[in-house]
Amino acid sequence: MIKKLIVYLREFRRDAVLAPLLIVLEVICELLLPLLMARIIDVGINGGGGMPYIWKAGAGMLALSFLSMYCGVAAARHAAYASQGFGRNLRSALFRQVQRFSFAGIDRFSTASLITRITNDVSMLQNTVAMSLRILIRAPMQLLTALAVCLFMNARLTLILAVALPVLALSAGLLMKKVRPLFKVFQEKIDGLNAAVQENLISVRVVKAYVRQEHEKEKFDRANKGLLRAGLNAVMRVIAIMPIMMLILNGVVLAVFWFGGRQVAAGTMLTGELYSFYMYIAQVLMSTLMVAMVFLQLTRAVACATRILEVLEAEPDIRDGAKTPAELPASQGRVEFRNVTFRYKEGTGDDVLNSISFTVEPGQFVGLIGATGTGKSTLVNLIPRFYDVTGGAVLVDGMDVRDYPIRELRERIGMVLQKNVLFTGTVRENLLWGNKDATEEEMVRAAKTPRPTISSWPCRRATTPCWTRGA
Secondary structure, three states, X not given: OHHHHHHHHHHHHHHHHHHHHHHHHHHHHHHXXXXXXXXXXXXXXXXXXXXXXHHHHHHHHHHHHHHHHHHHHHHHHHHHHHHHHHHHHHHHHXXXXXXXXXXXHHHHHOXXXXXXXXHHHHHHHHHHHHHHHHHHHHHHHHHHHHHHHHHHHOHHHHOOHHHHHHHHHHHHHHHHHHHHHHHHHHHHHHHHHHHHHHHHHHOHHHHHHOOXXXXXHHHHHHHHHHHHHHHXXXXXXXXXXXXXXXXXXXXXXXXXXXXXXXXXHHOOOOHHHHHHHHHHHHHHHHHHHHHHHHHHHHHHHHHHHHHHHHHHOOOOOOOOOOOOOOOOOOOOOOEEEEEEEEOOOOOOOOOOEEEEEEEEOOOOOOOOXXXXXXXXXXXXXXXXXXXXXXXXXXXXXXXXXXXXXXXXXXXXXXXXXXXXXXXXXXXXXHHHHOOOOOOHHHHHHHHHOOOOOHHHOXXXXXXXXXXXXXX
């Protein structure tokens, strides 16, 4: 999974490398601070070193603190560049992939789910990358180095961690196993909420016309409460383990001061050494807690990554024909249906169209008449290959549409939609959307034409008269 996603970080590999390196320097600075503090206590105060030694050691601590702060800020900056760039590249890849989907491919995932995956799921992975470049590097390194220093300073006191760390690791592991499927359900509930909002906003005129606001509110509330329950179901399990972790952490601190205080009283350990040992133990414990939280975050990120890879790895079911001839037939506008059969889910369900055969000659206008749901729009959608036929063939200018390059096929077809669609922008930009090379006169004529026809619709290059308004 990581190999499949890390390619989207390649453009920002410099930032992705610099962030961990700066974190390493930051950790080294923080590891030296307790040692200097111990020397101030044991040499400057208790050992007679006096103020000159304290000033000297204090200046060293101040310099290390500033260097640590600089490394931390610089690491955060590089991690932000890398994670934001990763998010941008991943969103672009998902959007490009969705553009390749047929209508059936979009139906498979649903529009709401695709929106969630491109926005919410990518944002989750983006935050995980930022966290991984900092905390996921910092916490394990600080844990291991601080643990090594503790063993060097006082191996007997360090044995206290031999009991605490396995318990913490076991608790975190069990929790991750429990919450992983819950996070997947949580993301699916976000899909459901987005679907409810999308349907309501798209059909808001129908909702108001039929005075169905209360029904839509109830539907939204069900989706919203479902998301709430899924979120609480996952979060409450995370919250449940926090008291256990804090109990273990506080128990380790008490044990260190109890046994360490006895060693100080016996003269086998200096006061400054006990203080610095406590600081390192605190670093070990906090790093352990951070590692546990990071892995919990990664558990949710895995659920999001799985959903994203489902889209990226989905093979578009409609692609350019494998038998495309070197020379395509001249564009004339002849459309032929040969014994066409179609069903939306191949292998299941009933046929929407069954054994349809007819021919539309160039210049001929054909109207499709029938009740709602009889397959008029479905039949028309087979011509530009928004769907592929289940049986039979659709031919344009004597050639099977499946043998055309998709771009060439659709550029031959003019389309007047049943419902007007306006994109964000000016009227001029919308007129140019279908044909960016249209002249000013063509745009004016298209805007003035009360009933668009193929011959008077300049903003779409086409010769195939296969659409009728309201089909």
